[in-house]
Amino acid sequence: MLGQLRATLRPRITNGLLKHALTYQFLANLGRFGYSNAGRRTQGIWLDFTAGQLKSAWQGESLVVWGNAFFPFELLYALDVTPHRPETMAALAAKFGLNREAIACAESDCYSPDVCSFYRCAVGLDMEGLLPRPDIIVATSCLCDGAGKVFHNLSRQYGCDFFLLDVPYHDTPDARRYLAGQLEELTLTIAKKQGKPFKIDRLIEALALSNEAREYLIKANALRKAVPCPLPGGDAISYVLDMQFFGPGSPAGARFFKTLYEELRGRVDKGRGAVLEEKYRLLWMHYIKPYYPNDIFNYLESKGASVCFGEANHVYWEPMDPGRPFESLAAKMLSNPSVGPLERRAGLALKLAETYRVDGVINFSHWGCRQSSGGEYVIRDVMQKKGIPVLILDGDGADSRNYSKEQTRLRLEAFLEMLEAKR
């Protein structure tokens, strides 16, 4: 009886709290003061940043613009709108166990299970009323086909404007011009909707902050070459990556990466690593990892295996030129190694494996990932030719129904044994 009551009330209370700006005010304060005082400054900045954005989105403080991970958020900060990140919400829903219900909701509304689970989850959260109402939705055509269509469906739901940034395949001068033109058009469209003139100085400022974040991220990445590696691999592909996607261009983004660098510097100086005794160094291929409770990283670390780097954290773009803001943002987007011919990504994988002196590579094969699934065997062949073992680890980033603890552990165990035998 009590159990039943709890089961009925808990989602209602949770859902109620998640729609309330005060909840996010509380979380932001927790990030700002609680985490920082507990010596977890980077996590604190992330929490403050994320919760702060959610608070202003729920309060509708300014235009709410939804965007996907590969959208240049620098633009949104320059426009002083409130960005909202449905993919982050999907990952958080997975972390806190809200994913299953959300995914089931989306599947009941014609989203077939072969649509990426992050999008199914985001659609479901929206159906449950857990995402703040958008005024505009923007999406990029990269890295995968999913974002544009799903985001557009959502925009139809709300009757709000939608804009797709079409990212060409080849990085050529024509492609840069095409993309820069779209960025400019979009900026003016949003400014018009806001009813205020667009200030180029604000964009210049945002690019400077983005460049600053980039500098510190490069420095932080360099520290990950240290043995033992100072940053846990799981952290690198969660809040650090989230900040890498959505932080650049904001003061919090710059502060975050500076703090990250300082924290890692401190750990390297003290010889402290994510793994006590680092026996194997691994490279993680894919932009994501499973965000629901799972024991992949804990297990690896317990066996002395450190995921010392991931392709997602690599800084592939040049510093942006504030004098040519739209062209610079276009260049940043087009220089992503996952856009364009597969050789770019395979080449990067090899370069990172050498730079970070890894013993092996885990290629996380997110179920049905448009961007990575088809190419992973090509990448494996390239690596194996150089004698670098690769494990293609099947799984799912947001849909915990596709995770089997035992099976995953078995595969990791076999892989580590193989690395051991290779020594």
Place this chain on the structure above:
Amino acid sequence: MERFKEILEDRHEYARAWKKRTGGKVLGYYEPYMPEEIVYAAGILPVRLLSQHEPDDTTDRQMYGNCACSRDLLNQFIKGRYDYVDGLVNAEGCQWMLNAFQTTLNFKTALFNHYVFVPDYVDGKTSKDVMRSELEVFKKALEKWTGKAITGSALDHAIEVYNTNRRLMRQVYELRRADSPVVLGSEAMEMVLASQVMDKAEMNDMLRDAIAKLAERKPRSDTGVRLMLVGSPTSDVELEKLVESLGANVVIDEICTGSCYFWNEVIPQPDRLMAISLRYLGRPHCALKDNNWRRRPAHIYQLYEDFQAHGVIIAKQIYCHPHGTDNPLIWKVLRERNIPFHYFERDTTLPYEETRLRMEAFINMLKPELVLK
């Protein structure tokens, strides 16, 4: 009519014979946005790579989670079915096909290959210029490969041949509007599919002949419920035949290997590459390219009305994400207009009994519509 079926079924043989006869090159392509006119003007035979029903026992170590259509093409390459193909082109479509293209090139390293970027934002202000510049690059690549310039008159000729083909196919489809059509859905689909693997000039002669013969046919009295087919591309006519065996007829389709392939023409203009760009950007959008404005639902509705269908079958390939993410809006629009539809997921092969049961139930449900319309 039989000849279209034969060519479709023996498409590899057809291409080999063409090569032998002409000494020309064959270019395989993956997606419907490939500007065939330029290839044809270069004296090359463009052949759309179509999946077939051979067990896939090869691609497991190459691809993961992809749709069967894309895996099947890789399977065919591994097994040497396309050994006559001299080059591969992928005009930007879905990522699964891109995977098939990239993975094939990983071991077919000697093939000529090219990637044509096609804007996803097809209605963008500068999209046509971008597309045109892509076509220019593509044209140069073909010229380099063949060692021959593609002249303006060769392009004019190719445009004319392709436009004629489109007009003739439209004539065949127009016959399907009739209350008692003289052509069955399966026959019409066989023609469109065959035209994608044939030399268009030869196809045009065959089509003229076929249209003359169709004019002599008596209208059929057994075509019953009129259906529209929407969804992922197909490479066979099994579904149409199944429906016909149940006393119904697919009178119109909106799929990229069907009507969308030939629906609009190149409108000639002095800048030939621009004319071709505009044709491809202006074709009925495939699910993947139907982005900012979402014209597809309206086009589907228009066809449904024009061909007086009683209901719509939406057939999605399993793991087809362009259609998987496009469908919610299609559903919404059909529901808003009270259009009966049946949605199901299929593989390159059709699970026959299960599909028959579904179709039977749907067709029975639509029978009252026959009286009402």
